[in-house]
Amino acid sequence: MRHVVGTVADIPPGERRLIEADGKRVVVFNLGGEFFALSDRCPHQGGSLALGPVMGLVESPCPGEYSYGRAGEIIRCPWHAWEFDIRTGKSRFDPRRMKVRAFPACVEKGETLQAETFPVRVEEDYVVVEV
Amino acid sequence: MDLPQGSIDVDLHPMVPGLSALAPYLAPLWRDQIALRGMEGFDTQSYPPNSPKSVRADWRPHAAWPASSVELLREQVLEPWGVARGIVTPLYGVQLVFNEDMAHAFTSALNDWTRAEWLEADPRLAASIILPMFNPEHAVAEIERCAPDPRFVQAMVLVMGETPLGRRHNWPMFEALVRHGLPLAIHAGSCYRNPVTSLGWPSWYAEDYAANQQAFQSTLASLITEGVFVKFPTLKVVLLESGVSWLPAFMWRLTKGWKGVRFEVPWLDRNPFDVVRENVRLSIQPFDAPDDADTVRRVMDHLGSDEMLLWSSDWPHWQFDGPPRLPPGIDAGLARKICVDNALSTYTRLAMETVR
Amino acid sequence: MNVIRPQSAPGRPLAATQGLIDVDIHPRPRSLHDYDPFLSAEMRQRLHTFGIRPRHGFVKGTPYFKSQPLACRRDAWPENGTPASDLDFVARQHLDFHGIDIGVLNPLQPTAQGDQNNPFSVAMAHAVNELQLAAWVDRESRLKASIVVPYEDPEASAREIRRRGGDARFCQVLIMSRTSHPLGNPKYWPIFEAAEEVGLPIAIHAFGYSGWAMTNGGWPSFYIEEVSEHATSCQSLVNSLVLEGVLERFPRLRFILIECGFGWLPSVAWRLDKHWPTLKDEIPHIKRAPSEQIREQIWVSTQPIEEPPRPEQLLDCMSWIGWDKILYASDYPHWDFDDPRTAIPSFIPEAHRAAIYGGNARKLYGF
Numbered sequence: 001m002r003h004v005v006g007t008v009a010d011i012p013p014g015e016r017r018l019i020e021a022d023g024k025r026v027v028v029f030n031l032g033g034e035f036f037a038l039s040d041r042c043p044h045q046g047g048s049l050a051l052g053p054v055m056g057l058v059e060s061p062c063p064g065e066y067s068y069g070r071a072g073e074i075i076r077c078p079w080h081a082w083e084f085d086i087r088t089g090k091s092r093f094d095p096r097r098m099k100v101r102a103f104p105a106c107v108e109k110g111e112t113l114q115a116e117t118f119p120v121r122v123e124e125d126y127v128v129v130e131v
Numbered sequence: 132m133d134l135p136q137g138s139i140d141v142d143l144h145p146m147v148p149g150l151s152a153l154a155p156y157l158a159p160l161w162r163d164q165i166a167l168r169g170m171e172g173f174d175t176q177s178y179p180p181n182s183p184k185s186v187r188a189d190w191r192p193h194a195a196w197p198a199s200s201v202e203l204l205r206e207q208v209l210e211p212w213g214v215a216r217g218i219v220t221p222l223y224g225v226q227l228v229f230n231e232d233m234a235h236a237f238t239s240a241l242n243d244w245t246r247a248e249w250l251e252a253d254p255r256l257a258a259s260i261i262l263p264m265f266n267p268e269h270a271v272a273e274i275e276r277c278a279p280d281p282r283f284v285q286a287m288v289l290v291m292g293e294t295p296l297g298r299r300h301n302w303p304m305f306e307a308l309v310r311h312g313l314p315l316a317i318h319a320g321s322c323y324r325n326p327v328t329s330l331g332w333p334s335w336y337a338e339d340y341a342a343n344q345q346a347f348q349s350t351l352a353s354l355i356t357e358g359v360f361v362k363f364p365t366l367k368v369v370l371l372e373s374g375v376s377w378l379p380a381f382m383w384r385l386t387k388g389w390k391g392v393r394f395e396v397p398w399l400d401r402n403p404f405d406v407v408r409e410n411v412r413l414s415i416q417p418f419d420a421p422d423d424a425d426t427v428r429r430v431m432d433h434l435g436s437d438e439m440l441l442w443s444s445d446w447p448h449w450q451f452d453g454p455p456r457l458p459p460g461i462d463a464g465l466a467r468k469i470c471v472d473n474a475l476s477t478y479t480r481l482a483m484e485t486v487r
Numbered sequence: 488m489n490v491i492r493p494q495s496a497p498g499r500p501l502a503a504t505q506g507l508i509d510v511d512i513h514p515r516p517r518s519l520h521d522y523d524p525f526l527s528a529e530m531r532q533r534l535h536t537f538g539i540r541p542r543h544g545f546v547k548g549t550p551y552f553k554s555q556p557l558a559c560r561r562d563a564w565p566e567n568g569t570p571a572s573d574l575d576f577v578a579r580q581h582l583d584f585h586g587i588d589i590g591v592l593n594p595l596q597p598t599a600q601g602d603q604n605n606p607f608s609v610a611m612a613h614a615v616n617e618l619q620l621a622a623w624v625d626r627e628s629r630l631k632a633s634i635v636v637p638y639e640d641p642e643a644s645a646r647e648i649r650r651r652g653g654d655a656r657f658c659q660v661l662i663m664s665r666t667s668h669p670l671g672n673p674k675y676w677p678i679f680e681a682a683e684e685v686g687l688p689i690a691i692h693a694f695g696y697s698g699w700a701m702t703n704g705g706w707p708s709f710y711i712e713e714v715s716e717h718a719t720s721c722q723s724l725v726n727s728l729v730l731e732g733v734l735e736r737f738p739r740l741r742f743i744l745i746e747c748g749f750g751w752l753p754s755v756a757w758r759l760d761k762h763w764p765t766l767k768d769e770i771p772h773i774k775r776a777p778s779e780q781i782r783e784q785i786w787v788s789t790q791p792i793e794e795p796p797r798p799e800q801l802l803d804c805m806s807w808i809g810w811d812k813i814l815y816a817s818d819y820p821h822w823d824f825d826d827p828r829t830a831i832p833s834f835i836p837e838a839h840r841a842a843i844y845g846g847n848a849r850k851l852y853g854f
Contacts, residue, residue, distance in 0.1 A: 044390075045829040046826060047560070047562075051562035052561055053561055062361065063358030066397065078560050078562045079826075080823055081392065081555060081822055082390055083393065083394065091390075093389065093390045093393050182766075183765055183766065295705050295706070295707050295708070295712075325702075325703050325705055326703065328669055328720075329665065329697060329701050329703055329720050329723060330665060330668060330699065331699050333727060334671075334672060334673075334730075338726055338727060338730050341762065342726070344722065344754070345702075345719040346702070346704055349715070350704055352711075352712050353704075356707075356712055374758050376758070379800070380750030380751045380753075381718070383795045384714075384715060384793065391823070392709075392714075395710055396709060404796075419754055419757045420754075421757060421760070429800075433795070
């Protein structure tokens with residue numbers, strides 16, 4: 001089910017918006033103009049990811065060496081601080097087997113959305129999530 | 132029980148009868164100081180010689196110093212139990228000495244004493260290289276010096292040192308061990324650079340002995356979180372006389388914490404329990420669990436591996452009475468792994484020599 | 488029996504049929520000035536100049552930095568102030584939401600417990616206890632206070648316990664796990680005597696700075712190691728309580744281990760059982776098996792709940808400890824907080840869960 005979150009300007013870069021669509025709570029993030037949507041519910045004990053801090057990705061090939069990049073692209077659960085990659089929903093500690101559900105998100109022009117049953121302005125860009 | 136054919140005892144403790152026993156192996160500068168300075172000996176508080184825990188009653192000879200000769204080992208363990216190989220690790224407190232050069236000299240002397248009076252005396256025996264713990268260069272030098280003798284099958288440090296074992300200043304030692312394919316044994320006991328609890332000094336020896344359980348947890352936490360197994364993935368670590376049953380709950384907690392604070396130790400990119408199952412082994416005595424098969428099986432299930440345990444008697448320490456025993460609930464197949472196979476795969480040097 | 492889900496407490500677990508009692512809530516003052524009314528001029532002066540001086544090096548914060556600010560969950564910060572400094576916020580977010588019947592307050596720093604200066608620690612303990620009443624317990628009937636004691640001054644602690652002991656607003660005595668001596672040391676016996684006399688249990692919460700290195704092998708590097716050490720410090724004190732004969736000497740005394748984890752307790756009891764017979768001559772004052780003493784007199788709280796790879800492994804641990812010995816704790820507002828709905832797994836039989844959620848605490852505290 002497609003859900004219009006709001007205009008692109010509603011979620012500036014680095015910010016997030018929590019929405020409820022189709023009975024699901026979803027957090028929508030703006031990473032430098034790209035939009036990503038994750039289930040709000042941490043798979044561990046259900047903490048609300050919308051309330052968690054973001055950080056960059058800390059990686060290390062070897063003790064004592066650090067690479068710190070992708071600023072703002074890791075969301076941490078506000079409870080037990082599990083790290084999730086905003087782009088994919090995968091956890092950092094076990095990307096293969098532990099993740100939070102990611103939903104497709106994109107930007108669409110107001111004119112293409114006009115046929116749908118909610119008010120949009122033709123000249124605006126909107127963030128659309130598929131839940 | 133009868134030990135399976137080919138059994139290997141990984142934890143045997145020759146006891147040095149006194150500093151004069153090391154004198155032949157010391158350079159004159161150090162040898163002379165024994166008498167000159169009235170040095171009284173290096174028995175440590177971890178195993179006071181007269182404590183019932185330190186020497187099983189029926190292993191305490193009437194006239195001689197306990198565990199001080201190969202004859203005693205043969206008579207008390209090797210022959211009656213049909214042990215094929217045994218790894219000797221003296222616990223004489225050379226590692227406690229504060230003067231680094233003196234510590235180095237006495238540690239080397241101890242290793243030479245072990246070689247001359249134990250390894251030379253019985254082909255079944257292998258030994259640990261006792262390592263100076265507070266000067267990594269000395270530790271590396273001692274590894275280089277002793278490693279060419281294939282009868283030294285591992286190196287040993289005590290579980291309670293001055294700083295946690297995983298700290299980077301210790302890494303030259305790990306590097307040298309890995310280069311020589313030598314596991315690192317970590318044995319119960321303290322250098323007493325810190326009190327035996329993080330809450331200070333206890334009143335009773337019983338508390339001192341109990342405290343090893345905590346020490347193994349902190350030491351293993353350090354090795355894992357500092358990334359020693361990341362930097363040295365082939366390093367094998369053997370925990371001697373640890374008690375075993377503390378390991379699962381400790382690892383569950385460490386793993387849980389890691390999931391939340393991974394960014395603090397980002398080089399640790401695997402589940403810590405998997406790391407431990409691959410790189411860590413434990414001697415079986417003591418096995419701190421009730422004597423019932425169901426509980427033991429559950430503990431083994433929590434450990435989650437058949438490859439981790441190694442038979443040990445812990446001679447002459449008092450862990451059990453009478454003939455060797457494994458905890459109840461261990462079947463013949465697992466018994467064979469514990470008594471033979473796991474030691475052979477942990478100690479490649481043992482596997483290379485022929486078993487009598 | 489029909490269980491109607493309380494509409495006003497969407498966060499209350501259905502299985503909490505014997506009540507929901509949270510044995511670990513951490514209130515904070517809004518600022519140090521909250522203590523001013525309860526301190527002498529001299530002690531106020533000290534508080535605002537030298538401040539609280541634990542046995543570590545920093546004036547503010549802790550040397551092992553937490554994983555989140557103030558070690559709190561990010562959603563627990565009220566509009567103004569720090570987490571758990573605002574009673575209304577706490578009541579809404581935690582007590583009301585989860586339908587908590589009784590919450591036990593365990594004030595952590597800034598309390599000056601374990602302060603390098605004993606007289607200051609004594610004065611602050613009194614102030615902390617007064618503030619718990621004025622700011623929390625007197626305004627919210629669901630909350631109970633702890634008698635915070637300056638444990639490194641055992642005589643002063645005993646006096647504070649006897650002074651507060653008859654006041655039903657206080658349900659226990661509170662000590663930190665890292666004391667300057669192992670807790671069973673005779674130095675601390677006046678505390679046990681007083682607590683046993685007034686009939687209150689002693690809660691030992693993980694934390695504090697003993698003044699010794701944080702492991703018996705020196706100071707670790709990382710916060711994750713410190714978290715691991717909460718458990719080992721607690722193990723050391725259990726060893727001490729048993730082997731110093733405290734449990735036998737004070738047979739009516741009950742201890743609660745809070746936020747230390749519990750998975751390790753069986754192996755501690757087993758180790759003591761195994762080695763005590765060999766050393767009986769050294770410690771003839773120990774008459775009963777350590778595991779029996781522990782079973783009778785030591786309780787554990789759930790948080791942080793163990794997460795073994797398989798459910799039956801957690802059930803093993805809990806049954807070894809005793810289903811009547813385990814108490815639900817949230818650790819609100821800390822980051823490793825345990826939501827009662829999700830932290831106590833549903834594979835635990837319902838009757839046991841009910842006991843953990845409330846039945847065991849009711850019996851222990853007499854609520």
